[in-house]
Amino acid sequence: MRVKRYVVNALPEALPMIRSELGKDAVILNTKEVRIGGFMGMFRKKKMEVIAAIESGAPAPAAASQPRQAAADVQRVVHAIQESKRQAATATAVLEPPVVQTPTPSIPTAPVSQPLNRINDDLLEEIRHIKLSLKQLSMHRPEVDKPLAIQALYSRLVQQEVEAELIDRLIDAVNEKLAGNPELLNPQDIWSIARGLLNEWLAPQANHTINHSARIVHFVGPTGVGKTTTIAKLAAGQSIKFGRQIGLITSDTYRIAAVDQLRTYANILNVPMEVVFSPMDLPKAYKQLEDRELIYMDTAGRNFRNELHVSEVNSLLQSNEQSETVLVLSLTGKTKDMMAVADNFVKYGVSKVLFTKLDETSVYGAIFNLALLYELKPVFIASGQTVPDDISPFDAERYIDALLGAPADE
Ligand SMILES: Nc1nc2c(ncn2[C@@H]2O[C@H](COP(=O)(O)OP(=O)(O)O)[C@@H](O)[C@H]2O)c(=O)[nH]1
Ligand SMILES: [Mg+2]
Structure with missing residues (x-):
C-alpha cells in the first residue's frame, strides 16, 4: 500500500492531487486540522492534513489531467466514495452482507496500527466530508462544459440566492433558446434572454x-x-x-x-x-x-x-x-x-x-x-x-x- 500525506487549505484542494498522484482508486484514510508556520506560536496557519492511500498493484494514475475536468473529477470521487462505502459496509458486515468475496483492488487493507472499526468510522466521516465538498463544488461549478456567459449567469443567480431548482429551470430555458442561435453566446445576449424569461415567469405574480x-x-x-x-x-x-x-x-x-x-x-x-x-x-x-x-x-x-x-x-x-x-x-x-x-x-x-x-x-x-x-x-x-x-x-x-x-x- 502506498500512503501519502497532503497538507492543504481545505479538503477539496487535496482531491485533484490525490487523484493525479495515487490514481482514481485512492482512498482517504484520515484528515485532521493542523497548524503550521507562524512566529513564536503566533500567526500559525490553519491547514488540513489529508492521508490518502492506494493499494500497491492498483492501476496507475491517468495521464496529466486536463484543465477543465471538474465534471470528470466529480465522477471519479463519486466512484471512490461508492467504493469506500461498499468497503465500509462489507468490513463491518452490519449494513449489508458481503456479496462478492473477492477483494477489489481499489480498497486498502487495514493498517495494522488502527483497529478496523476506527478506520470504518473515519471512512464514513470522510465520506460525509467528501459528499459535502462535492455538493459545494457542484454548486459553484455546475456548468463546466458550458460557455462562460452561462456560467456567469449561474453564479450570479446562486449569489442572489435564487433557489437551485429555479436556476436549473432558467439555465435549461436559456440553453433551449440558444440551441437555435449558438452565435448568441456573449453575456449581453445571455442576460437579455434571461431577463425576458424571468419577466415572463414573474408576470402572473407582478x-x-x-x-x-x-x-x-x-x-x-x-x-x-x-x-x-x-x-x-x-x-x-x-x-x-x-x-x-x-x-x-x-x-x-x-x-x-x-x-x-x-x-x-x-x-x-x-x-x-x-x-x-x-x-x-x-x-x-x-x-x-x-x-x-x-x-x-x-x-x-x-x-x-x-x-x-x-x-x-x-x-x-x-x-x-x-x-x-x-x-x-x-x-x-x-x-x-x-x-x-x-x-x-x-x-x-x-x-x-x-x-x-x-x-x-x-x-x-x-x-x-x-x-x-x-x-x-x-x-x-x-x-x-x-x-x-x-x-x-x-x-x-x-x-x-x-x-x-x-x-x-x-
Ligand atoms: N433599513 C430599513 N429598516 C426598516 C424598514 N422597515 C422597517 N425598518 C426598521 O425595522 C425596525 C423594526 O420595524 P417595526 O416596524 O417595528 O417592525 P415590526 O416588529 O414588524 O412591527 C425599525 O427599526 C424600523 O425602522 C426598511 O424598509 N428598511
Ligand atoms: Mg410592530
Whole structure:
C-alpha cells in the first residue's frame, strides 16, 4: 500500500492531487486540522492534513489531467466514495452482507496500527466530508462544459440566492433558446434572454396591489420585519396623498412599546386607533371605526415557522367585510426561513407579500423564489426607515434588472 500525506487549505484542494498522484482508486484514510508556520506560536496557519492511500498493484494514475475536468473529477470521487462505502459496509458486515468475496483492488487493507472499526468510522466521516465538498463544488461549478456567459449567469443567480431548482429551470430555458442561435453566446445576449424569461415567469405574480375593494387590511409577519413602520408609511400615503379616512387597529399587545409605536403614528397622522387583546375585542374595534374607509390592522410578530402561531394570528384576521392579509417579510431574512413562513401562510389563503429592508441587502432572490414557488404576489417594497417615503409599489422589470445585475464582462 502506498500512503501519502497532503497538507492543504481545505479538503477539496487535496482531491485533484490525490487523484493525479495515487490514481482514481485512492482512498482517504484520515484528515485532521493542523497548524503550521507562524512566529513564536503566533500567526500559525490553519491547514488540513489529508492521508490518502492506494493499494500497491492498483492501476496507475491517468495521464496529466486536463484543465477543465471538474465534471470528470466529480465522477471519479463519486466512484471512490461508492467504493469506500461498499468497503465500509462489507468490513463491518452490519449494513449489508458481503456479496462478492473477492477483494477489489481499489480498497486498502487495514493498517495494522488502527483497529478496523476506527478506520470504518473515519471512512464514513470522510465520506460525509467528501459528499459535502462535492455538493459545494457542484454548486459553484455546475456548468463546466458550458460557455462562460452561462456560467456567469449561474453564479450570479446562486449569489442572489435564487433557489437551485429555479436556476436549473432558467439555465435549461436559456440553453433551449440558444440551441437555435449558438452565435448568441456573449453575456449581453445571455442576460437579455434571461431577463425576458424571468419577466415572463414573474408576470402572473407582478402588477398586483392590495385589493382596492378590501376595507380591512391585515399585516402579518415575523418579529421586527417592519410591519408597524410599513403600516405608518401606507396609512400616511393613503391619508395625505389620497385623503382617505384611515383607521388603525393593533393586536400587538405583547409589547407595550409596540402599542405606543403605532399610537405615535396614529397621533401624527391624526387617525383613530383601537387596541384589541383577543378576537373577542374585534367587533367593538370595528364598531368604533365604522366611519373609516380603510382600516389597517397591525399584528404581533411571532415565530411563524411554527404553524400554531400562524393559526393563532389567523383567528384574529376574521371579518365579515372585504378584507385582505399581507405577509410582511424582510429581505435581510434567510431565504429558507422566509419560505417556511410563506408556506404556512399560503395554507391560510394569504397571497400578497410585502418586502422590507431592500436598502439593507444586495441579495434579492427571495422575492423571485416566493413568487414562483408559492405564487405570492409582491405588492410593495420598502427600502428604508423614513415614514412615509421609503416604500413603493413592486416593479417587476426593475426588480429583474436588480436581480440579474449588469451582464458579466466578456
Ligand atoms: N433599513 C430599513 N429598516 C426598516 C424598514 N422597515 C422597517 N425598518 C426598521 O425595522 C425596525 C423594526 O420595524 P417595526 O416596524 O417595528 O417592525 P415590526 O416588529 O414588524 O412591527 C425599525 O427599526 C424600523 O425602522 C426598511 O424598509 N428598511
Ligand atoms: Mg410592530
